[in-house]
Amino acid sequence: MNSIAAMPNTANTPDLDAVRAAFPALQTEVHGHQVAYFDNAATAQKPQVVLDRIDQYYRQENANVHRGVHTMSQLATDAYEGARERMASFLGASDSREIIFTRGTTEAINLVASSFGRSFGPGDEIIVSAMEHHSNIVPWQLLCERTGARLQVVPVTEDGELDIEEFPILLNARTRLVALVHVSNSLGTINPVRRIITDAHGLGVPVLLDGAQATPHAPVNVQELDVDFYCLSSHKMFGPTGVGVLYGKAEHLEAMPPWQGGGDMIEEVSFTGTTFNEIPHKFEAGTPNIAGVIGMAAAADYLETLGWSWIKQQEQDLLGYATTQLSGIEGLRIIGTAPKKAAVLSFLVGATHPYDVGSVLDRLGIAVRTGHHCTQPLMKQYGIPGTVRASFAFYNTRPEIDRLAEGLRRAAQMLA
Amino acid sequence: MSVLTERAQNLIEEFELFDDWMDRYQHVIDLGKELAPIDESFRSSDYRIHGCQSQVWLQPGQEGANVQFRADSDAQITKGLIAILLRVVNDAPAHEVAGADLAFLDQLELKEHLSPTRKNGLDAMIKQIRLYAGAMAARSSQSS
Numbered sequence: 001m002n003s004i005a006a007m008p009n010t011a012n013t014p015d016l017d018a019v020r021a022a023f024p025a026l027q028t029e030v031h032g033h034q035v036a037y038f039d040n041a042a043t044a045q046k047p048q049v050v051l052d053r054i055d056q057y058y059r060q061e062n063a064n065v066h067r068g069v070h071t072m073s074q075l076a077t078d079a080y081e082g083a084r085e086r087m088a089s090f091l092g093a094s095d096s097r098e099i100i101f102t103r104g105t106t107e108a109i110n111l112v113a114s115s116f117g118r119s120f121g122p123g124d125e126i127i128v129s130a131m132e133h134h135s136n137i138v139p140w141q142l143l144c145e146r147t148g149a150r151l152q153v154v155p156v157t158e159d160g161e162l163d164i165e166e167f168p169i170l171l172n173a174r175t176r177l178v179a180l181v182h183v184s185n186s187l188g189t190i191n192p193v194r195r196i197i198t199d200a201h202g203l204g205v206p207v208l209l210d211g212a213q214a215t216p217h218a219p220v221n222v223q224e225l226d227v228d229f230y231c232l233s234s235h236k237m238f239g240p241t242g243v244g245v246l247y248g249k250a251e252h253l254e255a256m257p258p259w260q261g262g263g264d265m266i267e268e269v270s271f272t273g274t275t276f277n278e279i280p281h282k283f284e285a286g287t288p289n290i291a292g293v294i295g296m297a298a299a300a301d302y303l304e305t306l307g308w309s310w311i312k313q314q315e316q317d318l319l320g321y322a323t324t325q326l327s328g329i330e331g332l333r334i335i336g337t338a339p340k341k342a343a344v345l346s347f348l349v350g351a352t353h354p355y356d357v358g359s360v361l362d363r364l365g366i367a368v369r370t371g372h373h374c375t376q377p378l379m380k381q382y383g384i385p386g387t388v389r390a391s392f393a394f395y396n397t398r399p400e401i402d403r404l405a406e407g408l409r410r411a412a413q414m415l416a
Numbered sequence: 417m418s419v420l421t422e423r424a425q426n427l428i429e430e431f432e433l434f435d436d437w438m439d440r441y442q443h444v445i446d447l448g449k450e451l452a453p454i455d456e457s458f459r460s461s462d463y464r465i466h467g468c469q470s471q472v473w474l475q476p477g478q479e480g481a482n483v484q485f486r487a488d489s490d491a492q493i494t495k496g497l498i499a500i501l502l503r504v505v506n507d508a509p510a511h512e513v514a515g516a517d518l519a520f521l522d523q524l525e526l527k528e529h530l531s532p533t534r535k536n537g538l539d540a541m542i543k544q545i546r547l548y549a550g551a552m553a554a555r556s557s558q559s560s
């Protein structure tokens with residue numbers, strides 16, 4: 001089968017060329033150059049096995065789930081529910097009923113805000129941090145508007161770490177939830193989530209983690225973390241767009257009211273009252289993104305077959321190499337220098353605007369992100385309009401980073 | 417040939433002198449550096465063009481029947497593109513600018529190289545210039 005052939009030849013270490021060859025989009029030409037794709041934190045490229053799995057679903061298994069007595073519907077349901085089991089094991093959850101499929105991290109957080117947050121009231125507090133993505137700020141602000149609850153913000157230090165001493169001070173009897181980014185998308189900082197969860201649980205406060213940037217880089221085990229809610233996006237972990245996971249402890253999910261109504265989430269509907277389905281279906285109204293869910297599970301398979309130790313080693317090598325190479329560029333300032341970082345490098349070059357730098361790099365076939373990365377409060381704190389961000393995946397190479405460094409030197413020269 | 421078309425044509429010829437993208441970009445950046453500064457009071461959200469990810473401010477003005485814009489941006493390439501636009505429209509009759517087809521930018525072989533967000537920003541800027549010019553033309557035809 002195609003999917004086996006596309007897998008790198010693993011005894012222990014995958015071969016980087018074979019890995020790269022499994023990602024068709026990495027062969028794309030941009031302005032006459034093979035793309036050097038450094039925008040992985042925005043979305044990652046998809047390996048052939050994921051594309052094949054989605055293709056196979058549509059060609060051979062396509063049917064609606066949970067509804068039909070016919071064979072194809074059964075096949076589709078098996079694949080869909082199999083993907084739930086797969087994502088449960090990917091996250092180390094003990095029970096696949098704790099896996100809710102969503103459109104992504106954003107929808108997962110909105111689900112918790114709408115449903116779990118419904119019982120919040122005036123004076124209740126939600127703790128977030130100053131490095132949150134807008135998707136872990138705005139849903140809580142909307143909830144606060146509806147309920148009279150208040151947001152409390154853990155500050156971020158100059159080098160881009162959570163000001164962890166502040167956290168216990170903010171935590172109090174009125175805190176109803178801590179909602180925190182696991183790995184920062186604009187700085188790369190890996191937050192000390194274990195300690196935060198322990199502290200919060202000490203006061204009986206549940207914790208939600210935004211894992212959008214964590215799951216592409218390292219294994220996550222929700223049971224070990226003892227986290228209450230965990231959110232991820234498939235497209236950032238080499239799976240298809242438009243799908244993601246909300247993990248929630250069964251005790252919470254069972255107590256939470258549904259948030260969207262429709263088919264599949266009901267037990268019985270009548271005009272005198274409707275009863276709801278069990279979890280996880282209670283939170284999955286309507287026909288789900290079946291192909292997406294199945295593709296996401298294929299991405300989880302792919303990552304675990306590659307092996308986390310190789311992935312981490314490859315990414316840390318790239319981060320270290322890039323940090324050294326870019327630090328040698330005159331006037332280059334790295335934003336976010338926490339000791340524990342994922343493979344994300346945010347920076348400014350002298351007084352140049354990130355958009356100018358990004359435009360020149362694009363012309364050289366180098367894809368980076370420029371702007372505020374949906375973390376405007378954080379950019380405001382640093383007093384900058386945004387940054388240039390290079391975010392690496394295991395399929396990036398040192399020669400690509402050399403191209404980036406060279407491109408930055410040219411950009412600096414042109415924009416001087 | 418209208419004055420706008422003629423100026424656009426001159427710019428296209430000017431850019432044809434460069435055969436490599438870097439030189440074209442450099443020329444854009446240099447044009448931006450020559451842009452006349454805006455009055456500080458126009459550096460406010462009222463005069464900011466939305467839709468640009470870099471910040472762009474547009475200061476409307478006129479001399480007689482002709483438009484006289486000034487603009488600024490915090491990004492150099494954007495600023496250069498603004499300079500190009502203003503070279504075409506400034507000192508031209510407001511009624512012509514209001515109805516102008518400013519698509520000549522496409523022919524400078526620049527727009528395609530710029531990110532879509534900046535493209536959108538430029539489109540927003542062109543729209544705003546034409547709106548202002550339309551209002552100026554209406555005002556001067558009323559007073560004459």
Ligand SMILES: Cc1ncc(COP(=O)(O)O)c(C=O)c1O
Pocket residue numbers: 041042103104105106107133135136181183184185210212213233374
């Ligand atoms: C840290 C973080 N949280 C949340 C999100 C939102 O993810 P999505 O757009 O996939 O819902 C992102 C994506 O940019 C992110 O980086």
